[in-house]
Structure formats: C-alpha cells, structure tokens
Amino acid sequence: MSSSESAPLWDLPEPSRAVPGPKARPAKKKPARSRKGQQQPAPELPVARVVVDLPLAHLDRPFDYQVPEKLHETAVPGCRVRVRFAGQLVDGYLLERTDTTEYERKLAYLERVTSSEAVLPPSLHALCRSVADRYGGTLSDVLRLALPPRHAKAEAEPPAEAAPMPSPPDGAGWARYERGGAFLDAVTKGGPANAVWQALPGEDWPRRLAEAAAAAVAQGRGAVLVVPDHRDLARVHEACTDLLGDNGVVALIAGLGPAERYRRWLAVLRGSVRVVVGTRAAMFAPVADPGLFVVWDDGDDLHLDPHAPYPHVRDVLMDRAHATGSALLVGGFARTAEAQLLVESGWAQPVSAGRTELRAAAPRVTPVGEDFDVARDEAARVARLPAVAFEAARQAFAAGLPTLVQVPRRGYVPGLACGQCRTPAHCRRCAGPLGLPGGSAEGAPRPPACRWCGVPETAFRCPACGSVRLRAVVVGAKRTAEEMGRAFPGVPVRTSGAAEVLATVPGRPALVVCTPGAEPVAEGGYGAALLLDGWALLGRQDLRAAEETLRRWMAAAALVRPAPSGGRVVVGAEAGLPVVQALVRWDPAWHAGQELEQRRELGFPPAMRMASVEGSPSAVGAVLDDLSLPGTGEVLGPVPLGEEDEDGNTARERALIRVARPEGRALAKAVHEAAARRDARKAAEPIRIQVDPLDLI
Template sequence: MPPARLASRDPGAEERQMSPPKDDDGALFNVPRESSTGSSAPKGRGPRARRPAPELPVARVVVDTPLPHLDQPFDYLVPEAMDAQAVPGCRVRVGFNGRTLDGFLLERIAESSFEGQLAYLRQVVSSEPVLTPEIAGLARLVADRYAGTLSDVLRLAIPPRHGRVEREPAAAAAKPPAPPPAGPWEDYPAGPAFLSALREGGAPRAVWSALPGPQWSDAVAVAVAEAVAAGRGAVVVVPDGRDVAAVDAALDERMGAGRHVALTAELGPAERYRRWLALLRGQRRAVVGTRAAMFAPVAELGLVVLWDDGDDVHADPHAPYPHARTVLSLRAHRAGAAALIGGFTCTTDAARLVESGWARPLAAARDTVRARAPRVLATGDDTEMARDEAARSARLPSLALRVAREAAQEGPVLVQVPRRGYLDALACARCRAPARCGSCNGPLALQSAHAMPYCRWCGHIAGDWRCGACEHGRLRATAVGARRTAEELGRAFPALPVRTSGREEVVTRVPARAALVVATPGAEPVADGGYAAALLLDGGTLLGRADLRAAEEALRRWCNAAALVRPAGDGGRVVVLAEAGLAVTQALIRWDPAGFAERELAERRELGFPPAVTMASVTGEPENVREFVDSLELPEEAELLGPVPVAAEGSGTAERALLRVPMGSARALAASLKAAAVARSARKDERLVQVHLDPMRTI
C-alpha cells in the first residue's frame, strides 16, 4: 500500500470555526444550484434565493477532504428553500476553495462564531439522516485515537448512497423475539449470569474463550437474541463471509427470519445499502457482518460482539487503520453497551482488557474443555514420537502419516498448510542462498511441477537463473505450498480423494466420508460431524517468522483448525509438527490459550512491546521519515526506536521509525503526531509518510 498522509484531529478545532473560501465566481455567498439528484434553491439570484432559513440558519458541515489541517467543521448558511431538507446527519454539497465537495451536516445552530460572511449550502443531496449522533461521536473518537481525520473515518463508516434504494417503501419494523433458552452458555459457569445481565439491560463485558466445536455461532445468536428481546440493538463482527453465514443461520434459528440483517461485500452496493438503511431506520435491531459492520447504525445499542479478534482482517487497511476490537470497545463504552470479545484463542490484547478490569474472563471449566477438545500430539512427544527418528527432519513424519491413515477410515482428515500455492520460496540447491529475480531482486517461486521459476514481485520468468553467490543453476524448495502438499498426499494416499481449500477456491463444507482436505489457515471447511483428525504442518515456518505475534498467531491458527476436529472421546486427534517443549505447543496440547496470552503479555511488558505499551510506526523515504520524527513534540517518556531500513518492493528504499510510550500517554502521542501532520499539510508539504498507531506488526 502506498504511504498516506497522517490524519487526525486538531485539538480545539470545534472552537476555531473557519469560513470556506470564495465560490467559483468570486462571490462570498455560494448560491445553491439546480441538481437532478437532490434539493436546491430556486434558480436565479433573487432575494429568496439568498435568504437564510428563519430558524437555526447556520449549518456545521464536515467536508470530505483528506487534508489534516482542514479536519474541523465549517459553518455555512442554510437557504430558506433547503430549510426542511437540511437536517442533521444528511449529505450535502458545499463550495470549498473553488470546488464543490461532499460533506455531512453535523448540526444546525442559531449563529456562527465566524466574524465574516458565510457561504450558502449548494445542495442537500438527500434528507436521509445517514450520520447519526452516536456514529458521529464515535467517528470523532476513533479519529482522535488513531491520529486520523474525521472524514477518513466517515468514509469507512457510511456506505455510498443509492437514491433508488432510499426511495423504496420502508419495511415494517420487526417485533422483538422472545428470550431464548441459555443453550450453549450452560457449559460456561458465568454464562447464565452474562445472559441475565443482558436481559436486564446491563452492560457486562467479557473476554470469551470458546469451547472447541461449531457451537460458538449458536452462543453468539443466543446473546444477540437476549439483547434484542430486552429492546436493545446488537452488532456482531466476524472475520469473513463464512462466519457471517454461520451466525446468520444461527440468528434465524434463535430469533426467526427477518429480525436482523447480514452485511458482506458480496451483497453488492445496492443491497448492502438497503440493509444498512434498515438498521438506520430502526426496522432491524441486530446486524452481523465483516469489519465494516463495526460502524453499523444500530439504534439503542445494547451488545457488541467480536469473534476471533486476533485475525488480521479486523484491522482496516485504509487510513487511519482502525481495528475492530478498539472501535467496538470504544463504542460499547460510549453507549453503555455490553461487550463480548471471543474466539477459540485469547489474544494478548484481550488479556490486557481482562488485566485492566475492563472485561472479565468467560471460560468453561477444565473438565468440560478436556471433554470437548481433541487429543493433541506434537513432535518430540515422549509417548508417541520419541521412537520416530525422522520426526524432526521429515515434513510428514511417520506418526502424522499413521494418524491420517487410521483416521481416514472414520471420516475426513484436515491438513493445514501455512502457505498457499505450489513452491512459494526457492533457494540455490548448492549454497542455500535465496533465489532472487535478476530484474527486481524479488523472490522466485514455482506454480507447478513443470513450470519455469517466476518472480513473485514483477512476474519475470527466470528460466536461465544462476545463483549470484556460487553460479549454480539448480533450485530447491524452502517453502512448500498447499497445492504441492496436496500433490504429495495424493501419491501417499492413492485411494483417498484429496480436496484443496484456499485463496483460489474456498470450500465451505465437506461430507462425513473418507477424504484428505488440504487447506490454508482461515479456509478450513467445516466437516459434517467433525474431522476425524487434523495434521498441522510446517509449525517451524509459522513460529520462525520475524513477527512479534508469530507464536500468538500460530496458536490461533492451530486452535481454529483443531476446533473443527471431533472430541478426544470420539477418537479425534491432532498432530502438530512443532517442538513439544515450546510454550505455544504446550498451550495447544493443554488447550490453554488464555494462560499462554497472559504469559505473552507479561513478557511483552518486560520487553516494552505492544499491547503493554502504545507504539506508532512512521514509514516512508529515509529523509521524509527523519524530518517528520524531528518535527514531533513527543511526551517526555517517549522512546524512539530506529529508523531502520524496511523491505520495499522494487528498487525503492524505505525506512521505519517506531515511537513507544506507556499506555497512559497514548493520547499525547496521537496529538503530537496529528500536530506534525497538520503543520506539514498547512504548508503544503507533499513529502509523504505513513503513520500507523498500534500497528499489527512492529518488527
């Protein structure tokens, strides 16, 4: 992603109102013009055309501009002809520096603090109040938290308008369902109390360690049904469309059809906007969706749910890069709503919420966990693998092959492979130096057994490749992908069908018959009745990544796959190819992700890494990064790490500097970053840097 300008709020912006520049014709008054898509003042420049509204004639508008020094509301006059349409929250168009820009009307006031003449609104695009006061306040808070602009956050929060959908007849509001039975929550000692608090309109906050198995979606549906039955709304955010479909079906089962909406990118713009309007207008009180649903305009919010909060997809890739966990936590706190952050594992960020007292742990008893979890075997396990002399070097040791062969007689076997593709990383067969492209220095890979090596960056075919270190011309694989693994397993198990699920084609469900299912993390299909066994390959690849979250992410991927396997009492087994003595492997064997998260958090605190501290990264060309960092007025306790070179595609150079402060100084750090961005923007400094608070990866 190319670097983007830093954006956030200038403290005190609400008090320093500014007037927009002159209109295109140089007039101080921007006369509304005719438009086919919205309301406007009458033609001409007569007295009525420029007469302001009799009551609350001043509109405060947030203008859609990415410039940090313009991150504040601007005052405009409301023409008398637009008085009825110009309601708080509606979309408008205004004259701004010789251009017509979109914006949202925040509020109407009696008079402006600006001493000069004000311009008129040019157009009310739609009188639909799409920006509710709750979302406006949340967006401002998120912008401040991530040092972003309000317009950037609103761009993420409010979908594009579809006039035809807005003009459709409104559907009838759904009646609240009856409170459901506790269902899956009876397996958790604190589960009934959590539901009781929801039923009484309370605001319990919990970090939920879900039991293995498919019951998690039903548990979410029960919690949502309790909130809706109490007359409040609910927002559920999950990683992908498959999870949306699972929760959607569970909500239909628990609440009945037509009482909630599901939001996914696959719906298309019109249908997505139609469902979003149903929430805005109060016709539906609950929503389940992917990341963008965290801003859904649910009225009287009573519950927010985030499933699998460690998944990278919950971090928005667009400025200011908000994470769903932070946004939903802020929203629950502002609205006085309950919060349920859950998954098969526990992240260090969730562990910090428990440690701080903001949330409480919600987990099953150890006896219940042992009864629901599969049996886990690992490389180096004294009871099973000490006799396997090749276990430490073989990609598929004899134990894994034996377990797969035995389990295939009972049902499907899942094989999780960290990498997609065929051979994603190659090296010299003689000296083991990484194979690089001669054109752009990118990594070489293979797409099939008979293909020529190609560059993953520029696509150049490297048929005449020679090692730059030893001039050798033969290659060897250093990273095996899912397709090559499926090919190898097909030869090892010729009688079994082999299916693959990954980026090219994601399989949703497989039948309960003998088969090998090779899948990348996050693309594992659900098996009818559960998998008979699972093989978690290439654990060293996951744990050896240069990433602070490598062990935490490996455990998350392993647990998500192992949760699809039958309980140990039904013969379910999991083989993980990783050292048994590692803490992360032991956490999987004992099924104790919460304990591992607490240990990781303690180690991060000793080392001074997130989430025990707040960090910000500044990335860009070396001279731009250093100039930006030098211009910051940082808190006294702030530490600067770097800048250091970072990998960049092509021949470009880039550096990254890390800024570290205690959690209590997070706001001061964000304000300092915003102030520097405002200063650069005001002087039209086009040297770009990417500033990211709480980045998912810091090394």
C-alpha cells in the same frame, strides 16, 4: 455480571463537556426585501455547521454556512449537503443548525441538500469523532468508512416493518462455561457486562453468538456482531435467522451491490432491524439503542481496516460499549494479548469452561518428536510427515471421517535454494525469489520461475558455490496435496485456499489440504488434523508470530472431533515450545499471559501505545522534528525498509514512537497536529502515519 465503570487503561473518551469558546455573534440577517434572485436566509436557525469531506488534517473541523430559505425544510441535522469550499463544490454532512456563528465575515450559502435523510445521527457522529481522535486521523476519513455511498432509489423505498420481539433464549449452551450464564443474564437484563470468551473446541459458536444477540433484542435493544470473513458471516447469519427470523437480522458485507448495501444500512438506521452481522465495516452500524457488541476472533488481521486512520474492530466496539453502557463480548478459540490485558485490568471477565468440560470436548494433540515417537521412528524429528501423522490419518479414514491437512504456504514449491550450500535461489533478471509453479508443459515438468517477474530459469547456477542443483525450502499446499494423494491412493484429495475456499466438506473419508484460515467445516467433524511445517509459522519475523501460530492451530484443531470420539491432532513442532504446550493443554489464556508479560518487559503493545511513521527519509525526518511528544514519548529509529531509489539511496524508512498506555490519546493528538501542520505547508511527499500498527518488525 458487572464491569468496572472507569477504564483509564484503554484511553476511552470521557463524556463530552461544554467548552467555552470565543464569544458567538448572531448570524447577520438580510432585510426581508432584497433584489430579485438574491437568496434569503432561513427564518429559523439560519446557520448550519457542516463537516466537509476533505482529507486534509488542518481542515479537520466543522465550518459554518448560511441556510437559504428554500432549504429550510430539507436541511436537517445529519443530512448530506453540497457546499462551496475554496471555489469548488464538495460533499459534506450537516451536523447541526444554530442561530449564532463565530465567523466574523459573511457566510456562504449551502448549495443544495443532496438528501434529507439523516444518515449521520449525533451518536454516530460522536463515535466517528472519537475514533478519529483515538487514531490520530480526520473525521472525514472515518466517515468514509462508516457511511456507505448513497443510492437514491433505495433511499426512496418505504421503511420495512420491525420484526417482533423474540423470547429470551435458552441459556443451556452458555451454562457450560464459568460465568457464561451470568454474562447472558446481564445481557438479558440490559446491564453493562464485558467478557472475553474462550470457546470450547467443537463449539457451535455461531449459535452461542445468536443467543447472546437474542437476549439483547428480547429487551428491546440492538446488537452488532462482527466476524472476520464471509464464511463466518454466513454461519452466524444463519444462526441468528433461526432465532430471530428473516426480518430480525441483516448482514452487512462489502460484497453487496451499492443499492442492496445502502438498503440494508438504512433499515438499521431507521430501526427496522435490531441485529447486524457483518465484517469489519459493520463496526459502525448505526443500531438503535445497542445492548451488545461482539467481535469474534479478534486476532485475525482482517479486523484491521487498511484505510486511514486504520481502526481495529475490537477497539471501536470497546469505545461504543463504553459510551453506550452496553455489553461487549470478545470471543474466539484462542486469546490475544490485547484480550488478556482486558481480563488482567478487570475491565472484562473471562468466560471459559472448566477442565472437565474441556477434556470431554478437546481432541488429543500429539507434537512431532516426542520421545515415544522417536523410539519407534528415528526420522520423526526431521520428517515432514512422520509415522504418527500417517497413523492418525489412517484411523480417521477407517472411522469414515475426513482428515484436515493445514499447510502454511500456498502454491506448489514457493521457495527454492541451492541444493549444496542452501543459499536462497534468486532470479538473474530482477533478483526475485525462484519457485516451482507446478503442473507440466507439454508433458514435461515446468522449470523454476521467478515469483516477481515470471521469467523461467532454465540454467540455474548458484552464485555462491556454482552448484546447479536446487532443493525446496518450503512446500506449498498444491505439492502437499500431490504427495498426500500418492501416500493414500484411492482417497479423494480436496484443496481449499486462495483460488477456491471451501465452506463445508462431506463427513466421509477425504484429505482436505488447506492454508491457514481456509479450513472448511466438516459434517460431524474431522477425524484428524495434521498441522504441518510449524517452523514456517513460528519462524516469521513478526512480534505476533507465536500468538498468530497458536490462533491458526487452534482454529483448525477446533474442527476435529473430541478425543473420546477418536479425534486427533498432530502438530509439526517440538513439544517443548510454549506455543505447542498451550495447544496440547488447550490453554490459550496461559500463553496470552506469557505474551503480555514479555511485551511489558520489551515495551511493546498492548502494554504500550505506538505510532509508526513511514515515508521518504526527508518526510519522516520532518514529521519527527515537528512532533510534540508527551513525557513518556520515545522515538525508535528511523530504519530503512529495504527500498532503494535509482541512485541506490534509501527510498523509504520507518520510525516508531511509543508512549505509556495512559498517554495514548496524547500520542494520537501529537501525530494529528504534526500531520495538520504538514498539510498546511502543502508538503508534496506522501507519508503514512498509523497509530497501533499490527506490523512492528
């Protein structure tokens, strides 16, 4: 299995070339003898190029410093140093040492070497520089994401011994998929192979990822596997440990303490461990000689880093795979429009199962409101829990299996409206939305309360019609669990959500009520899944609402037993909707193709590259006036974001800039240069510039 060598569609960086610059001059060497206490330059390569840890865009370049003789042995490329910049001591990283400098004046000396550990090797520096250029950010911002804080005690520990090479894994699991065996063979042979994998429902996907990683390690190469959250991390880490042993894989996650996190990161840097499993921070893991990069469920918003320059795991791993000639696997039960574009462009090949395998593995999906259901139950179109949902749950309990209930909203009743005119209910104090907190106070139900300021509303009166009645707009997970418990007396009810997310549940009758993304894995699979309030997911004002809804539904439905074993999914949405049809046929590729085509027509990502500029009206206007856009550049807005100052004027607004995809790098360069000029002028107002934002509406 092979992939295209060129990838202009994705603006991947070209190999670096030498660029002629100003004539360099040798560094001025001081006489061998000097006054007492005066520092002497290093006898060899006395000039150090240092990237200074400063977030200012106009300082996003290396600076030359003199290496003193006393630091000649410890000042190695890639080490942490302290330098004096603008009269202050700041941290930095030594990129390289040389004999010449382009600086015409006297160079300042390095103050000290914080650590001689080469934490920034050339490959990691090149990656961070490429990510900064792609997103219009600064190198120092990316280095903060890529390098963990130093811990001296962990650094002083001797490196651990490398784990023995495993034998190539059994490829029977991948053979169920078309091109699955070819992909695993390509990874085993060390060739480049880019694939978009659509996992079967009920698939032991952590085991499949572990097998792909073992195939890379069997050839002496490394692998990086990135998953959205800690529950997925635990499953993948366990699967990799079974194949590679305890010393063959390391888990990187933000929840580790500073010492343990740095210890594991150093083990990867020093080559003691070849397989890294982690959440989004692991996308920068410095694996030696990488052969495989994996991102699971790339549509999850947890893969987007919330810190500048806001990189996405999928794009960073694509960059790494292109630069190193490694394989890339984008996997999941659903498929994003970005993954579909990879397939349509030929940069990646689809890895999916045939219809025979799919029919044997998928559960039966029943939309609410089918003609047959309406004939039996006239309320099926509008009921939140129609008769077909109760029937599916009863069949699961009769078979001794649990039932999964997915609710889009957490809480009890998070939204209220007037019972007569349906006007949303707001707090009289701060205009925040009213909701029911649930529970009771001294035996009586709690009154409605503001979700912003928390003040109870004991005397509600609608400002539009004067009614004092309230009705629920949306029902949360807690209220749903209460209702389901009354509907199925004697059946245990368990909840999984923000307060407590369950990893697994026993394979016996129970109602498991959860919010999207918090579905626990049931032993032996669920007998049924009830996907409630589909309108709440599909009705969101979001470009990716349909795509995100299908991803959440398929993630829950994939935990249900196959239809031949009695597994059933009831989805609370009309059968005619494209997203529901994609779930019924279990065909996310078809839905992703439709999404991509619609975005091409509308000029939205991923068909186009975009950047957003948020801030005060004056700050946004100044940036837009200073932008030098490429030929296809177009500015949309700015539009207010709904925030007002004390005088009632717009406090924040946002503008969108879009260009054709081949000019994405030019757009990133333009916004970076505008930010650099703004920083050079010492603009006081804060502003947020983001390339390829997920939230566009």
